[in-house]
Amino acid sequence: MPEAASGQAELDALRALSARVGADPALTQGAGGNTSLKVGDTLWIKASGTWLAHAAARDIMVPVRFEPLLDAVAAVDPAAEQAHRFTIPERNVSGLRPSIETTVHALMPQRVVLHLHCVDTIAFAVRTDCIEQVSPRLEGLNWAYVPYARPGLPLALAIAGYRAQRPDALVLGNHGLVVAAETVAEAGALLGDVKARLRIEPRAAGLPDMDALRALAAGGDGGTPYRLPDSAAAHAVAMDATSLAVAARGSLYPDHVIFLGEGSAIAEPGEDAAAVARRLGFAPASVVFPGKGVLMRADMPANGDAMARCLADVAARVPADAPLRVLTAEEHLQLTDWDAEKYRQDLARKAARKIA
Numbered sequence: 233m234p235e236a237a238s239g240q241a242e243l244d245a246l247r248a249l250s251a252r253v254g255a256d257p258a259l260t261q262g263a264g265g266n267t268s269l270k271v272g273d274t275l276w277i278k279a280s281g282t283w284l285a286h287a288a289a290r291d292i293m294v295p296v297r298f299e300p301l302l303d304a305v306a307a308v309d310p311a312a313e314q315a316h317r318f319t320i321p322e323r324n325v326s327g328l329r330p331s332i333e334t335t336v337h338a339l340m341p342q343r344v345v346l347h348l349h350c351v352d353t354i355a356f357a358v359r360t361d362c363i364e365q366v367s368p369r370l371e372g373l374n375w376a377y378v379p380y381a382r383p384g385l386p387l388a389l390a391i392a393g394y395r396a397q398r399p400d401a402l403v404l405g406n407h408g409l410v411v412a413a414e415t416v417a418e419a420g421a422l423l424g425d426v427k428a429r430l431r432i433e434p435r436a437a438g439l440p441d442m443d444a445l446r447a448l449a450a451g452g453d454g455g456t457p458y459r460l461p462d463s464a465a466a467h468a469v470a471m472d473a474t475s476l477a478v479a480a481r482g483s484l485y486p487d488h489v490i491f492l493g494e495g496s497a498i499a500e501p502g503e504d505a506a507a508v509a510r511r512l513g514f515a516p517a518s519v520v521f522p523g524k525g526v527l528m529r530a531d532m533p534a535n536g537d538a539m540a541r542c543l544a545d546v547a548a549r550v551p552a553d554a555p556l557r558v559l560t561a562e563e564h565l566q567l568t569d570w571d572a573e574k575y576r577q578d579l580a581r582k583a584a585r586k587i588a
C-alpha cells in the first residue's frame with residue numbers, strides 16, 4: 233500500500249482504539265488523555281479539549297509537523313508550548329488545535345503513542361516510592377519513570393532526557409501513562425499488558441446516603457446550587473476512611489486541578505454545601521461529605537464529573553500506608569496560570585453551555 237493509504241488505514245484503526253479506551257473511565261476521563269500516529273512528516277494528534285471517547289464518531293485528529301516542533305523543544309523555545317503553530321492548516325479539516333500534550337507524542341520515536349490517565353498507573357504515580365513499586369510489575373519491558381513536570385514544555389524536556397533509551401512505556405509521576413509502538417495493534421496490546429501488570433484491586437466502599445445528599449444540596453439561604461454527580465462511583469471517596477485521607481492530602485495530578493480546583497473540599501460535621509462555600513469563601517467545584525457522598529456544583533461541565541469519579545477510582549487504589557506526593561503550591565500556580573489550559577477550559581465551558 234502507498235504511504236498515504238496505509239496511513240489512512242492506520243489512522244482509522246487508531247480512531248477505533250481511541251474511542252475504546254476513551255469509553256473506559258479507568259483509562260480516560262473527559263477531555264484527558266490523547267493518542268497519535270506519525271505518517272511521514274505528519275503527526276496526527278487528538279485535538280485539545282476533545283474527548284477520546286468521540287474519536288470514532290467525530291474528526292478530532294489534527295495534523296502537526298512534528299520535526300519543527302521537536303526543534304523548538306530542543307531549543308527550549310516557548311513556541312513548543314503552542315503546538316497549534318505547527319499544525320498543517322490545509323489538512324486540518326476540523327480547524328481545532330492540537331492537544332497541549334503534543335510534544336509528549338512528538339518526542340516518542342515510535343509511530344503510535346497512547347497517553348492515558350490510567351487510574352491504576354496514577355495510583356502508583358502519586359507515590360514517592362513509585363519506581364520501587366512499579367519495577368517488579370513492569371519487569372522485562374523497556375520503560376522509564378519520569379518525575380512530575382507541568383504538561384507542555386517542562387514535561388517535554390523531562391521526557392527528552394529518556395529518548396536515547398527509546399522506552400516503550402513511561403510512567404509519568406503524579407500524572408499517568410504513555411505507551412508507544414510501531415502499529416496501533418501493538419500499542420493496544422502493550423496497553424492491555426501494562427494495565428494488567430499495574431492492576432490494583434480497589435477497596436470496596438459503602439453505599440452513599442442519597443437522601444442526606446439531596447438535603448445537603450439544597451443548601452438553603454441562597455447558597456450556590458449543588459447536584460448529584462453523573463456517576464455514582466464518584467461517591468466512593470466519601471465512603472472509605474483511607475480514600476478520604478488520600479483526598480485530604482491535596483491535588484494528586486494536573487487534571488484534578490484544572491477541572492476541580494486545588495485539592496478537595498471536605499465538609500465538616502453539620503455543614504451543608506452552602507456552609508462549606510461560606511467557610512471557604514467560594515463555592516468549590518465539588519464537595520465531599522464524609523460518610524454520605526459527593527455533590528457537584530450545578531454548573532460544572534462533564535469534565536468535572538469525570539474528574540470527581542477519577543478521584544474516587546484513584547483513591548480506592550492507594551493503600552493507607554502509601555507515601556504520597558501531592559502537587560505543590562508552585563505547581564498549582566503553573567497549571568492555573570497557563571494560556572493553553574485556559575483554552576481547554578474555555579472549550580469545556582462552551583460544550584457545557586451547548587448541552588444545557
Ligand SMILES: [Zn+2]
Nearest residue numbers: 265333347408
Ligand atoms: Zn496527561
